[in-house]
Every structure is written in C-alpha cells, then in structure tokens.
Amino acid sequence: MSDGPTGSNHPAGSDRQKSESSFGGRFRRYAQVSGTVGAAAARFAGRRMTGGGDSLEQATELREALGGLKGPLMKVAQMMATIPEALPAEYAAELAQLQSNAPPMGKPFVRRRMVAELGTDWQQHFQEFPLDAAAAASLGQVHKAVLKDGRTVACKLQYPNIAAAVDADLGQLKFIFAIYRRYDKAINPDRIYEEISARLHEELDYAHEAQNMGLYRDILANEPHVHVPGVVPELSTGRLLTMEWLEGEKLLSFKTADAETRNALALNMFRAWYVPFYNFGVIHGDPHLGNYTVRPDLDINLLDFGCVRLFPPRFVKGVIDLFWALMRNDRELAVEAYESWGFTGLTNEVIDVLNQWATFLYGPLMEDRPRLIQETNAGREGREVAGKVHRKLKDVGGVMPPREFVFMDRAAIGLGSVFLHLNAEINWHQMFMELVSDFDVAVLEKRQADVLAAHRLELAA
Numbered sequence: 001m002s003d004g005p006t007g008s009n010h011p012a013g014s015d016r017q018k019s020e021s022s023f024g025g026r027f028r029r030y031a032q033v034s035g036t037v038g039a040a041a042a043r044f045a046g047r048r049m050t051g052g053g054d055s056l057e058q059a060t061e062l063r064e065a066l067g068g069l070k071g072p073l074m075k076v077a078q079m080m081a082t083i084p085e086a087l088p089a090e091y092a093a094e095l096a097q098l099q100s101n102a103p104p105m106g107k108p109f110v111r112r113r114m115v116a117e118l119g120t121d122w123q124q125h126f127q128e129f130p131l132d133a134a135a136a137a138s139l140g141q142v143h144k145a146v147l148k149d150g151r152t153v154a155c156k157l158q159y160p161n162i163a164a165a166v167d168a169d170l171g172q173l174k175f176i177f178a179i180y181r182r183y184d185k186a187i188n189p190d191r192i193y194e195e196i197s198a199r200l201h202e203e204l205d206y207a208h209e210a211q212n213m214g215l216y217r218d219i220l221a222n223e224p225h226v227h228v229p230g231v232v233p234e235l236s237t238g239r240l241l242t243m244e245w246l247e248g249e250k251l252l253s254f255k256t257a258d259a260e261t262r263n264a265l266a267l268n269m270f271r272a273w274y275v276p277f278y279n280f281g282v283i284h285g286d287p288h289l290g291n292y293t294v295r296p297d298l299d300i301n302l303l304d305f306g307c308v309r310l311f312p313p314r315f316v317k318g319v320i321d322l323f324w325a326l327m328r329n330d331r332e333l334a335v336e337a338y339e340s341w342g343f344t345g346l347t348n349e350v351i352d353v354l355n356q357w358a359t360f361l362y363g364p365l366m367e368d369r370p371r372l373i374q375e376t377n378a379g380r381e382g383r384e385v386a387g388k389v390h391r392k393l394k395d396v397g398g399v400m401p402p403r404e405f406v407f408m409d410r411a412a413i414g415l416g417s418v419f420l421h422l423n424a425e426i427n428w429h430q431m432f433m434e435l436v437s438d439f440d441v442a443v444l445e446k447r448q449a450d451v452l453a454a455h456r457l458e459l460a461a
Contacts, residue, residue: 107131117240158239186393188400195403203306206241212305215455219280225299226272246301248293266424268300278435281311281448285407287414309407310459313444314340342402349396360385364428373419
C-alpha cells in the first residue's frame with residue numbers, strides 16, 4: 001500500500017507556500033473579495049433592519065461579482081447549501097450557481113509553476129504536456145499529459161496565491177455569519193465555520209490528497225464497479241498531484257438512458273460513497289457532478305480526494321442508531337444518537353425538530369420497496385422541509401450543529417441530488433441493510449485503525 005507523496009524532495013515548496021500566504025497576498029485577496037461581500041452583507045443587514053430592499057437582486061449581484069474569482073467561495077457555497085437555511089435562501093441559491101470553471105493559468109504561468117514544483121528539467125518526465133488545461137477546478141487546474149513510459153496521466157496543478165485566497169474568503173465567511181447571526185438565531189454556525197476552515201486548508205495540501213487516494217484505493221479494492229486513480233508519487237508535491245487518467249463520460253449524459261442503466265449507476269454511486277463510511281468511517285465529502293465519471297460498462301471513476309472526512313466509530317454508530325430510533329420511534333435512542341453526533345443542550349423541543357430533518361434524510365432508507373429517492377415535488381421537498389425546520393429552530397432557541405454534521409449532511413444531500421438527476425428507482429432500504437445489518441463498532445475501530453496507520457492518516461479534529 002502506498003502512503004502517497006510527501007513533497008519531501010521539494011523543500012522549497014514550504015517557502016513558496018509561506019510567500020503565497022504572505023501579508024501582501026492576503027491583502028490583495030481581501031481587497032478583491034471584501035468590497036463585494038462586505039457591501040452585500042451590509043445591504044442584507046440594512047434590509048433586515050428596515051424591512052425593505054430586493055434580496056434576490058442583491059443575491060444575484062453577489063453571485064455575479066464573485067463568479068470570476070478562483071474557487072474557495074464556490075466550495076463554501078456548495079457546503080452551505082446542505083445546512084438548513086444557514087444563510088438566507090436567496091443568497092444560498094445564487095451562490096450555489098457558481099461554477100468551478102475558473103479562468104485557467106496562461107502558458108508562461110504554467111511553465112513557471114511546473115519549474116517551481118519539479119525543477120528546470122521537468123519536461124524530461126513527459127512525452128507530452130499540453131500547456132492548455134484539460135479542466136479547471138476551484139483550487140487548481142488539470143493537464144492531460146503522457147509520461148515517458150506511455151502512461152496517460154492527469155496533472156493537477158494548484159493555482160498560485162490560492163492559500164491567501166482561502167484565508168481571505170474564510171475571513172469573509174466569518175463576517176457574513178456574524179452579521180446574519182445577529183438577525184437569525186436558528187443556526188449557530190461556529191462549528192460549521194471550524195469544519196469548513198479545517199477541510200479547506202486540508203484541500204490545499206496535495207500530498208494529503210494523495211494519501212486519501214491511497215486510502216480509497218485500499219478500502220474500495222473489493223468493489224469491482226468503483227475505480228480510483230493511482231498516484232505517481234515521484235511527480236507529485238504538495239501543490240502538484242500527478243495521477244492516472246481515467247476515461248469516462250459525465251453522469252448527466254445518462255439522464256435519458258433506460259431505467260436499468262440509470263439504476264445500475266445509482267447502485268454503483270451508493271456503494272462508492274457508503275461502503276467506505278460504514279466499513280471504515282470515511283466519506284468522500286464532495287459528491288459534485290465533476291468528481292466522478294462513468295465508464296462504458298457503467299462502472300464509476302471516483303475523482304478528486306481533497307475533501308475526505310474521517311469519522312470516529314462512535315459517530316458511525318450514531319448514524320445507524322438514529323435510523324433504528326426513527327424506525328422504532330425510540331426517542332431515547334434518538335437522543336443517544338444525536339449526542340454521539342456531537343449535539344448538545346438537547347431539549348424535547350429541539351429533538352422534535354431534529355427528528356423532522358432526520359426523517360426527511362432517512363425516509364428513502366426506511367421503506368422496504370423500490371422507490372425514487374424523493375417522490376414528491378420534483379426535488380422541492382427538501383427546501384420546504386429545511387424551511388420548516390429552520391423556522392421551528394428559531395422558535396425553540398436555535399441549535400449549534402456539530403462539526404461532524406457538515407460533511408455527513410453534505411454527502412447525503414449531494415448524493416441524493418445525483419439520484420434525482422438519474423431518476424433512479426431502487427430499494428434503498430435493502431442496499432442500506434446490506435451494509436449495516438452486522439455492524440459492530442469494535443470491528444470498525446480495529447479496521448479503521450489499521451487502514452489509517454497504513455496510510456499515515458489521522459481522524460479529523
């Protein structure tokens with residue numbers, strides 16, 4: 001089993017990272033972002049105080065102004081979309097439209113970046129290395145290259161100054177949270193902020209992502225229909241990740257396929273996400289449509305491992321316990337489950353509200369029959385339930401979602417949207433029971449400890 005690249009052969013990387021996170025880099029990013037976000041937040045605050053203004057228009061302006069910026073805010077918007085009404089609905093909807101198609105680096109810039117990561121003779125490692133990017137993402141861009149030995153690879157090269165961008169954008173997120181919190185006490189976002197901050201900083205470290213890829217190749221080794229690219233460690237650093245190129249089509253290409261095809265894809269996607277979680281306490285926290293492709297035989301290529309969350313076994317047990325609590329109407333077990341998730345200060349009123357959200361999320365798993373992931377309102381039900389939960393949380397004094405909630409909820413909602421796109425109709429209950437029917441927390445503890453040690457990974461803080 002490979003530990004993945006450490007970047008130790010490129011000691012200058014740490015100095016470059018420091019320079020990109022310098023005061024000057026942060027100041028430039030703050031200047032670019034803070035005027036837009038700060039003005040929008042101030043308008044929102046003024047609208048709340050006066051009861052006037054066109055909130056949708058303001059939210060649209062915010063999205064359009066931020067659309068040209070490279071990435072962290074796009075990721076934040078995607079994350080926030082899964083927390084019930086953590087931001088104003090009109091803001092969340094507009095920010096969610098931000099696409100991960102940031103303007104690519106120019107060819108001279110790419111050359112300089114490759115020299116910085118692999119040295120002046122970097123081209124000797126490749127038969128072909130197109131300087132035009134094959135794809136652009138939120139934190140970096142991908143080049144489809146051919147190695148000297150003929151292997152086709154994807155080289156993910158991090159944008160310059162992105163560390164400064166992350167710090168600046170997180171500062172603005174805290175500012176937005178603080179203003180919104182003054183007027184809406186339903187969700188205390190402190191732990192949400194901590195979790196988003198920690199995971200975004202992890203995504204900056206491509207050596208860490210390479211370790212995640214090695215972990216996933218290991219834990220999915222017995223899943224024949226899910227594929228993870230292998231890392232090329234000698235051509236990877238903390239800001240350059242070279243991996244196998246896996247061919248595949250976009251999942252949306254299969255929206256009009258026959259039912260058998262769409263259901264097979266849904267089954268493969270379900271196992272790609274939840275076999276790691278229930279067997280090892282690990283989840284891919286970013287079920288974004290660009291993070292997987294489909295092979296001709298309907299196997300799944302799972303891509304982009306920067307956003308991976310490791311959970312303690314007690315949390316995994318709590319997820320399963322909450323399912324049984326809802327199935328059996330066992331309030332005591334539900335309380336125990338929420339506490340194992342990290343919720344505190346649970347009054348009877350708060351428990352009732354949390355159960356409403358949980359019943360929505362677990363609903364497809366609770367019916368032992370083939371069904372759509374959501375059978376009413378063509379996907380609008382989630383927003384309606386979230387709105388009701390939010391209003392009731394305000395009435396009972398609010399709640400502070402624990403850090404673990406953020407990416408578990410994101411994975412469930414994000415993957416659910418994939419199943420909606422596919423219009424898949426399968427027995428979700430049966431698939432879930434296959435994974436959890438013989439669950440043993442002691443077995444999970446041992447299995448998780450072994451695999452994390454093998455890949456030099458630790459549980460998230």
